[in-house]
Amino acid sequence: MDKTIDSIFKQYSTASMFELLHKKINEIITLTDEEFNYCRTAFTPRKLRKRQYLLQEGDVGKYQAFVEKGLLRSYKIDDKGVEHILQFAPEGWWVADLYSFFTDEPSSFNIEALEDSEVLLINKSSWDMLLQNVPKFERYFRVLLQNNLVATQRRLMGSLSETAEEKYLKYTQTYPDCMQRVPQHMIASYLGITRETLSRIRKQLSEKK
Amino acid sequence: MDKTIDSIFKQYSTASMFELLHKKINEIITLTDEEFNYCRTAFTPRKLRKRQYLLQEGDVGKYQAFVEKGLLRSYKIDDKGVEHILQFAPEGWWVADLYSFFTDEPSSFNIEALEDSEVLLINKSSWDMLLQNVPKFERYFRVLLQNNLVATQRRLMGSLSETAEEKYLKYTQTYPDCMQRVPQHMIASYLGITRETLSRIRKQLSEKK
């Protein structure tokens, strides 16, 4: 049947895989078809199953990953064995250990798929080539980094000044979509509080209103 | 006397003011003389006296500032009236409220000179022109932002996982120079602890060793 053939085609077509990346890039810079076609060659698609690691502590973070589908997280385990989540990365976001990527030092982060996911990977030499051959990408990444820095500074200031409840409320407002997709104890870990405290806060809030 | 004339000359000469900026830019990108001369025109030098504000909460952060001499801080005051320092900026560093600078929204930060200082200011339209006329600067700022993001992510993860003492020790190792120049209670505020706690930690450390 046509339907089957079509879905097989879709499964193997890389055309569809680059849709979101294309859209996202276009929001910041304007590329010619030729430039975008070159850009495609710089990336390798990869599928990840739920719980699969893209990067494990101790390895070098050889890739920056653009998330086409699914949801990943990057996190670190401290000396006491506690997990701290740096980032959730749903569709349209980038994840990587930038430090490890740029320095080739072993990473102290883990990056893991929280859902079955599809990512586009770019390694250091492809990335260097991309910037060299399409200098507009300097601007694209500059803008991404700018936004990311502003958001991270905000989160830092919040972590220094807000109560656990304030952090939670701000989080639910800022990332309402992630709420459904991420288990509670990971939200707690992202916020820098314990699962128990988050559970109590949610109870209080539901009673209050 | 020659000496007097010379020092008057130096005081008004802008040549010397751009030395550090030039050096810093050269560490990341290579500019022709022509390009750097254009770059100069984009900046306005300004002297700040100790305690003078470069930006006050509520105003729009119209400039990014490169510090040629002296030391500034950017900080925010929370709902309870407590100060939280985002950044110390000694010679060779940039300070700004990036969010306010890029969006034209009123800033929630204060930026203040902690010593008599000299800064080079660049406003939004000069900055846009600079990037347009010397696209290499996209790369320069991309690299700056990259490094800044990595450092801020580190600080965030630290603020979630380290004890007050660990934060202090890490700080003294990472910025030994700032220790002499910044009053203790501001270091506490940067670390997200109270002056009292920092004072006790320092006492303990001095007794221990």
Place this chain on the structure above:
DNA sequence: AAATAAGTGTGATCTAGATCAATTATTTTT
């Protein structure tokens, strides 16, 4: 050289959130 302001040190007390310990859902696997 007073006078004023800014910064530091120390004790006594308090508290938000952590830790410990079970219990009860909810998913996932077989």
Place this chain on the structure above:
DNA sequence: AAAAATAATTGATCTAGATCACACTTATTT
């Protein structure tokens, strides 16, 4: 559909660091 693994809730207790309240030092101003 049962067993196993993962998550979430709830109570009891503990603690790092905050808060409050002064005394003491060191810089700035006048």
